Amino acid sequence: MSESQNIEYKESWRDEYLKWICGFANAQGGRIYIGINDKQEIVGVADSKRLMEDIPNKIVNYLGIVADVNLLHSNEDKEFIEIVVEPSNVPIAYHGQYHYRSGSTKQEMKGTALQQFILKKMGRSWDDTTNDSAKLDDIDRNAIDYFLRRAINAQRIAPSLNGEDTHNVLHNLRLLSEDGHLKNAAILLFGKEPLRFFPGVEFHIGRFGMNEADLIFQDVVEGNILQMADKVVALLRSKYLISPIHYEGMQRIEPLEIPEDALREMIYNSLVHKLYVGVPIQMWVFNDHIELWNEGKLPDAITIDTLVEKHSSHPRNQLVASVFYKAGFIESWGRGIRKINEAFDKAGLERPVFKESEGGLLVTFGRNYPTMKDAVSNIQSDDGINDGINDGINDGINDGINFTQTEKLILKAISANKNITYVDLMNDLSISEATVTRAFRNFKTNGLIIRQGANKKGYWQITEKGKNVIS
Known part of the structure; x- marks a missing residue:
């Protein structure tokens, strides 16, 4: 048997291996073999009689647990020792340190990880x-x-x-x-x-252009998490996503580009399973896809593969999950991912991709709009001011982009002075800050301008697409 999550081989005994026993006890249990090297060759142990007395005593004295210590013999009559460690239902420490067996490595738990571990061993959750x-x-x-x-x-x-x-x-x-x-x-x-009380109770949303460095605008949703999903969906609907209009008979229908039930399910999952002593939930909205991330690793019994299949529910925050269930937001059978996939299948969309990332869960899903790969279609200004500008949008197919005369004047001004500022544009063209802001959002989204260098020392560069607009 090779070394694995539950097996460790050591040529000779050292007291520091009590850390490994501690790690096995805090995890799923395991076996340590003394007298076998990394190549799984039995090299035997010296003074087996003394070790058979010392090891069990040290395990009891230093760890407070009892482990089976067995003396075994090879075909060549070499003696080696097997230490069988059962998983403990209480936290086990060695010299005040808590160790945990994860995969084929031993880790010392500290801070948030230690707090979560102790609560779990006590049958409780942080909430x-x-x-x-x-x-x-x-x-x-x-x-x-x-x-x-x-x-x-x-x-x-x-x-x-x-x-x-x-x-x-x-x-x-x-x-x-x-x-x-x-x-x-x-x-x-x-x-x-x-x-x-908790700095991580926020939901951050950012609208990006070509990549993560191209932040166009952003919002932060605060407040209680029970009503947060409603706030997030309302904000996405009004400012970030598209609701293509069609008619069924005489009825006007404006569904979201993404199945709303699936979108809510993903948001609910992020709220229920989030590690609230960590950082806020984050959503990146790009031209062609969306990424949603919440901090908190998957439970030990769950992998990405089992996540998308039938599995039992393992909520990180048990009381939060209970209230969300009673409110009718979620089910209690671990069916959330299946419901999301079914909704995307029904809409004819590619299923979301789930991935463990940076100590949390990242879900990535495409946007369902014909032109979304090259442009965004309904970026809305949040300034509440209507300057009478019909913002043109690049449809990614028809290059005949209908920008307003004011926007073309702004582009020409940038072309003439790559270091021009918002204030200069407002003064030179007698336009409002809202008009300039909205125009720059349009330019960046449609790939007409690129920011080169740092904010203070950088400059605007007109792309070939931008030059075509003002030519």
Whole structure:
């Protein structure tokens, strides 16, 4: 047998191998063979009688666990020792350090990873811990009412609970400790300002052009995570995504370019499984695809392959998942990925790709719009000002882009002075900042200009496509 997640070979015994035993006990258990080298050749051990006494005693004294230590013999009558370590249901430390067997390596757990590990061994999740600094006044009653409406509509709580007292609602959802203090989940789900308590309770969205270095605009969604998905979808619908119009009979239909149910499922999954002591959820919206990432590794029993197949549910935040289920947002059977794939299949779209990345889960999916590979079609200014400009869009097929006269004047000004500033353009052309901002978004999205160099010392370069517009 080769070395694996559960097997380790050592030529001779050293006390430092107690760390490996600690790692096996904290993980899935395993076996250590003393007297076998890395080539799996039995070299034997000296003084086996002493080792058979020392090793079990040291395991008990230093780790507080009992392991089976067996003396075995090879065909050549060489003695070697087998140490069988069972997984422990409590955290095991060696000299105050917690080790964990992951793959074929041993790792020392620290910080957030250690906190999550200890909670898991105790049968609890981070969202189930008490937050002594939060009070009932920190709970938003509007969020409670929102939950009650959704849960009653989903038929997952009794209609008689409508209007129930805030304290009773939290108690029934197991969001209060035995002494009445709020748990972390209560603040995440219903808090007025969860960001006061947890810096990672944000959803970042960025609109990018050709690559990640070409950020056009961005937004940050804050607030409780129960209503966050609604806010994110509304923002995506109004500012980032396309809703192509078609008619069914006399009825005007404006579905999102991406199946909304699938989009919500992906957002719900990111909210439920996020590691909230980490960084915010991030979404990158590109011309032809979208990437969504949340921090938090997959559970030990789940891989990317099993994620897209039938599997049991393993929520990182158990109380959050329970409330999302009662609100009708998610199912409790680990069917989320299957539902997403089915929705994309039904829409005739390529399925999303799931990947473990930077300590979290990254999902990438294409955009369903005929011209999306070369251009974005509905970037909307958030300045609330209408300057009477009919922003032209490059359809990637027909090069006859209809830019306004003002936009062409701006391009000519950039062509004449590559170091020109927004202020110069506003003064020289007597136009508003909103007009300049919107024009630059159009130019960058359609590949008419490129920023060369740093922000302060850089300059604008007109591309061949841009030169064609002003020629």
